[in-house]
Amino acid sequence: MNAPNTEASSSRFVTITEAGQPLRLHYNDVGSGSEVVVMLHGSGPGASGWANFHRNIEPLVDAGYRVILLDCPGWSKSDTIVSTGSRSDLNARCLKGVLDALDIAKVHIIGNSMGGHSAVGFALAHPEMVGKLILMGGGTGGPSALVPMPAEGIKLIGALYRDPTVENLKRMMNVFVYDTSSLTEELYQQRLSNILARRDHLENFVKSAQINPKQFSDYGARLPEIKARTLIIWGRDDRFVPLDIGLRLLWGIPNSEFHVFSQCGHWAQWEHAEVFNNMVQDFLAR
Ligand SMILES: O=C(O)/C=C/C(=O)/C=C/C=C(\O)C(=O)O
Numbered sequence: 001m002n003a004p005n006t007e008a009s010s011s012r013f014v015t016i017t018e019a020g021q022p023l024r025l026h027y028n029d030v031g032s033g034s035e036v037v038v039m040l041h042g043s044g045p046g047a048s049g050w051a052n053f054h055r056n057i058e059p060l061v062d063a064g065y066r067v068i069l070l071d072c073p074g075w076s077k078s079d080t081i082v083s084t085g086s087r088s089d090l091n092a093r094c095l096k097g098v099l100d101a102l103d104i105a106k107v108h109i110i111g112n113s114m115g116g117h118s119a120v121g122f123a124l125a126h127p128e129m130v131g132k133l134i135l136m137g138g139g140t141g142g143p144s145a146l147v148p149m150p151a152e153g154i155k156l157i158g159a160l161y162r163d164p165t166v167e168n169l170k171r172m173m174n175v176f177v178y179d180t181s182s183l184t185e186e187l188y189q190q191r192l193s194n195i196l197a198r199r200d201h202l203e204n205f206v207k208s209a210q211i212n213p214k215q216f217s218d219y220g221a222r223l224p225e226i227k228a229r230t231l232i233i234w235g236r237d238d239r240f241v242p243l244d245i246g247l248r249l250l251w252g253i254p255n256s257e258f259h260v261f262s263q264c265g266h267w268a269q270w271e272h273a274e275v276f277n278n279m280v281q282d283f284l285a286r
Contacts, residue, residue, distance in 0.1 A: 016097030026077035031061035040115025046194035048076035055273035087215040091118035113138040141216030153240035223252025230256040235264030
């Protein structure tokens with residue numbers, strides 16, 4: 001019997017060059033299929049590939065995919081960074097560096113929130129390297145037609161970055177998911193320890209937003225350039241990146257489809273993991 005895949009057993013590092021400087025990035029590498037699925041996490045404090053997607057890795061690995069979870073610069077065990085330009089483009093450059101280092105020519109990408117913005121940035125810069133895209137609660141920065149921006153959840157993320165207390169974490173997590181009864185003390189403690197482990201990441205995120213408040217590019221005008229078949233997934237009750245941003249993606253990306261979960265906040269892959277996993281496998285196999 002194979003040993004279970006764990007964060008520790010799949011943990012790897014690679015050093016790329018970013019803006020002429022070495023940048024050490026952490027990733028998890030699970031499974032050994034010839035088709036590769038990259039998972040890109042969101043921008044909340046304490047996020048990581050493993051923390052965002054731990055309910056989604058095993059089903060894809062069991063279905064025969066190799067899964068790479070990249071921790072973007074400024075999160076988890078990756079180097080810290082001050083982002084003064086587009087963070088979505090920065091993450092896209094980092095993904096290119098990692099794939100080149102691993103000699104991987106083509107990937108499917110699942111992006112959550114900031115990870116969705118970064119996946120679109122990557123697809124625009126390197127269309128030949130993208131198989132299919134799955135965008136959840138993200139895909140472009142820019143305005144919502146319905147909700148004042150920054151949305152309430154994004155304001156709570158900012159407060160948590162500036163003042164990383166368990167009270168601020170609970171305030172953020174309580175609008176993060178639809179069903180707050182799913183939030184356990186263990187989850188809070190795990191997330192808080194991730195957050196407090198890297199105060200440099202917190203400080204640099206705050207600094208980045210002060211230098212450039214628009215960290216996430218508005219790719220709206222360029223969405224029609226995306227040729228990859230794209231599955232857009234959203235929570236109806238998303239209070240971080242409003243649902244109508246998903247509609248903008250659907251209008252803009254020519255070969256796209258849109259699924260909305262009711263009773264779901266910003267973490268569709270976690271709140272509706274089983275249906276999400278089946279949907280992803282079906283979409284990738286089509
Ligand atoms: O401001 C945006 O457009 C993006 C926000 C996020 O990326 C928020 C993500 C939060 C998480 O996924 C998390 O795990 O904290």
